[in-house]
Amino acid sequence: MSLLTTASVLASPAAPGSPGPGLADFGHDPVWISIIKGLVIFVFLLLGVLFGVWLERKLISRMQHRYGPNRAGKFGLLQTVADGLKMGLKEDLMPRKVDKVIFFLAPVIISVPAILAYSVIPMGPVVSMFGHKTPLQLTDMPVAVLFILAMSSIGVYGIVLAGWASKSPYAILGGLRSSAQVVSYEIAMGLSFVAVFLYAGTLSTSEIVAKQADGGTATLFGLDIPLPSWYAILLIPSFLIYVMTMFGEVNRVPFDLPEGEGELVAGYHTEYSSSLKFAMFQLAEYVNVFVVSGVAVTLFLGGWRAPWPISLWDGANVGWLPLLWFFAKIVLIFCFFVWVRASLPRVRYDQLMAFGWKVLIPLNLAWILLVATFRALRVEQSTPVFILMAIVVIGALAVFFRFDTVQQRRREARAEQIEEEFEQLREEPTAGGFPVPPLDLPHYHGANRKEVPSA
Amino acid sequence: MGETITFWVLAVVSVSAALGLVFSRKAVYCALMLGVVMLSLAVLYAVQDAPFLAAVQIIVYTGAVMMLFLFVLMLVGVDSSDSLVETIRGQRFWAVVAGLAFAALVALGVGNVVFAPAAGLGAVNAAGNVPSLAELIFTRYVFAFEVTSALLITAALGAMVLAHRERLEQKATQRELSRERFVKYGEEGLDPSPLPGPGTYARANAIDMPALLPDGKISKLSVNRYIARYEAEEGTIDPKVAEILEGEDK
Numbered sequence: 001m002s003l004l005t006t007a008s009v010l011a012s013p014a015a016p017g018s019p020g021p022g023l024a025d026f027g028h029d030p031v032w033i034s035i036i037k038g039l040v041i042f043v044f045l046l047l048g049v050l051f052g053v054w055l056e057r058k059l060i061s062r063m064q065h066r067y068g069p070n071r072a073g074k075f076g077l078l079q080t081v082a083d084g085l086k087m088g089l090k091e092d093l094m095p096r097k098v099d100k101v102i103f104f105l106a107p108v109i110i111s112v113p114a115i116l117a118y119s120v121i122p123m124g125p126v127v128s129m130f131g132h133k134t135p136l137q138l139t140d141m142p143v144a145v146l147f148i149l150a151m152s153s154i155g156v157y158g159i160v161l162a163g164w165a166s167k168s169p170y171a172i173l174g175g176l177r178s179s180a181q182v183v184s185y186e187i188a189m190g191l192s193f194v195a196v197f198l199y200a201g202t203l204s205t206s207e208i209v210a211k212q213a214d215g216g217t218a219t220l221f222g223l224d225i226p227l228p229s230w231y232a233i234l235l236i237p238s239f240l241i242y243v244m245t246m247f248g249e250v251n252r253v254p255f256d257l258p259e260g261e262g263e264l265v266a267g268y269h270t271e272y273s274s275s276l277k278f279a280m281f282q283l284a285e286y287v288n289v290f291v292v293s294g295v296a297v298t299l300f301l302g303g304w305r306a307p308w309p310i311s312l313w314d315g316a317n318v319g320w321l322p323l324l325w326f327f328a329k330i331v332l333i334f335c336f337f338v339w340v341r342a343s344l345p346r347v348r349y350d351q352l353m354a355f356g357w358k359v360l361i362p363l364n365l366a367w368i369l370l371v372a373t374f375r376a377l378r379v380e381q382s383t384p385v386f387i388l389m390a391i392v393v394i395g396a397l398a399v400f401f402r403f404d405t406v407q408q409r410r411r412e413a414r415a416e417q418i419e420e421e422f423e424q425l426r427e428e429p430t431a432g433g434f435p436v437p438p439l440d441l442p443h444y445h446g447a448n449r450k451e452v453p454s455a
Numbered sequence: 456m457g458e459t460i461t462f463w464v465l466a467v468v469s470v471s472a473a474l475g476l477v478f479s480r481k482a483v484y485c486a487l488m489l490g491v492v493m494l495s496l497a498v499l500y501a502v503q504d505a506p507f508l509a510a511v512q513i514i515v516y517t518g519a520v521m522m523l524f525l526f527v528l529m530l531v532g533v534d535s536s537d538s539l540v541e542t543i544r545g546q547r548f549w550a551v552v553a554g555l556a557f558a559a560l561v562a563l564g565v566g567n568v569v570f571a572p573a574a575g576l577g578a579v580n581a582a583g584n585v586p587s588l589a590e591l592i593f594t595r596y597v598f599a600f601e602v603t604s605a606l607l608i609t610a611a612l613g614a615m616v617l618a619h620r621e622r623l624e625q626k627a628t629q630r631e632l633s634r635e636r637f638v639k640y641g642e643e644g645l646d647p648s649p650l651p652g653p654g655t656y657a658r659a660n661a662i663d664m665p666a667l668l669p670d671g672k673i674s675k676l677s678v679n680r681y682i683a684r685y686e687a688e689e690g691t692i693d694p695k696v697a698e699i700l701e702g703e704d705k
Binding site: 099147149156160161164176179 | 507511518529
């Protein structure tokens with residue numbers, strides 16, 4: 001709690017009608033309230049995993065024109081419970097050659113930080129809990145977002161160690177792939193937070209949510225235009241990049257290379273037969289999805305605050321109701337994960353790394369430069385800013401069109417080449433050593449093909 | 456009170472992890488122990504009102520540097536125990552001497568340090584831990600900060616130059632590779648399709664079980680030779696799989 005004492009000096013506790021709790025509202029809870037909050041988060045995450053798996057299976061089934069689990073319980077709701085029970089009761093196989101200590105520890109190392117990261121996700125404003133005024137968030141610190149990043153970087157250990165301890169080529173390849181991928185995508189992810197930090201002026205999650213309460217107004221030609229308050233709109237490049245890194249960070253399709261079953265059987269958890277340890281891996285995967293969704297909601301989508309049309313109602317952001325908005329946003333993002341999984345194929349590993357390092361990171365850096373310049377200039381006056389923005393936009397468009405013509409030319413050249421090849425193959429089918437049967441055989445519908453009349 | 460308890464708990468954890476780091480013979484265990492030490496340090500920073508330092512300690516050291524260590528250890532495959540044979544004569548003796556000398560030097564150095572009166576955390580962190588740190592880094596120590604980043608960039612560039620190899624010819628595209636496979640098929644009869652998978656049977660389903668051809672013989676291509684050879688060495692080879700290694704020089 002001493003983390004929070006310095007912060008509590010800074011600001012006075014949130015007054016009623018203020019955008020929401022800030023750092024100063026934390027650190028006053030009695031221990032039993034903290035315990036209740038921690039327990040509720042834990043139970044929320046576990047139930048979330050249980051029904052998240054069900055929702056994902058159900059949703060992806062409907063997207064693929066089938067029904068999905070519908071035997072156990074109403075709508076198959078108990079399917080995951082049954083699977084969980086089965087995993088718990090199955091024989092726990094320990095392969096002979098594994099490193100026993102680390103093999104046992106890896107699933108724990110992967111799931112504990114994932115759950116810990118949720119302690120700084122704000123889920124609602126200050127409410128009255130058994131007579132105590134307390135924010136709906138376990139704790140907050142001046143570096144809460146960095147804390148989430150730190151937790152995710154510890155979670156990688158679980159993957160790497162699981163791969164190494166299994167002493168199996170597939171597992172170790174999966175572990176190495178995963179560590180390289182997560183570390184690279186974490187850089188892009190961290191960079192996409194920078195713009196949010198620049199705008200919010202704080203790293204504390206509750207204050208970032210408070211900053212998104214009101215976008216303020218801009219005066220343009222004597223008109224007051226209300227600005228959007230969500231950073232997802234205000235900083236849309238950051239948001240888009242974050243959405244992409246989200247998939248890389250939690251090893252989900254299309255970036256689920258570490259467990260690409262086409263190449264690596266099941267990647268780092270190949271040797272974990274479907275026992276309780278495997279259940280831990282699955283748990284960690286889903287909790288991680290909830291964590292990145294929670295971060296997306298908190299940093300970019302206005303946190304627990306109600307979305308725009310509802311937010312006009314004064315009672316929307318008071319009391320326990322915001323829990324609903326938070327939950328709805330998380331579920332929507334989770335559905336987005338499922339939608340992407342149903343739509344996109346897995347990318348190739350070298351493409352994944354090239355995309356992360358050569359596209360996402362440079363784009364992010366350029367965008368941060370732009371945002372920082374914008375922020376620095378806007379403090380003074382606004383006219384040069386618009387000129388600068390105009391120059392930047394025109395420059396970007398010029399670069400885009402220039403590249404586009406180059407690419408257009410390249411595409412045309414490629415199409416021409418392919419056409420040429422087809423021409424050659426049409427005239428001489430065996431060119432290039434291809435074993436081609438004579439194309440005038442009757443059943444190939446050759447040149448002298450005769451139409452067989454039916455009936 | 457809380458700080459004292461945290462300190463004593465973490466003292467036990469980090470000192471035993473540090474001892475484990477020194478005495479463990481497995482490289483990966485050593486790396487893990489170092490990770491535990493770093494984590495305990497991070498918690499200690501956090502308890503002492505340095506949350507930013509704590510987060511950075513975890514992200515940079517535990518998350519990136521240690522991960523790189525582990526990565527290299529695993530890639531190189533250093534999972535066997537260290538041998539205790541002295542390769543340099545008198546190494547242990549001189550190591551102990553150097554260690555004691557260093558300890559004496561450090562003790563003398565630390566013993567003679569004169570501390571100015573502390574400014575106090577409250578005064579230093581008046582604007583909040585992160586903003587105060589940022590202000591110092593980007594005003595008073597901006598030159599040192601930039602020089603450090605230049606150093607790091609130089610190191611990264613150096614590593615890239617050392618590891619870089621110029622590609623002499625274009626990388627073969629999938630189209631070219633596929634074409635090559637078919638040319639080989641036409642000329643030498645090599646199968647252009649992927650190798651057959653291992654056999655899947657009622658009682659056995661593993662990568663060391665050979666698949667059967669239509670005439671009941673085993674398909675020699677369906678089991679990885681590396682695995683077959685390994686099993687032959689271990690003496691656990693299935694007689695059916697042993698056929699794969701027949702007619703091959705070991």
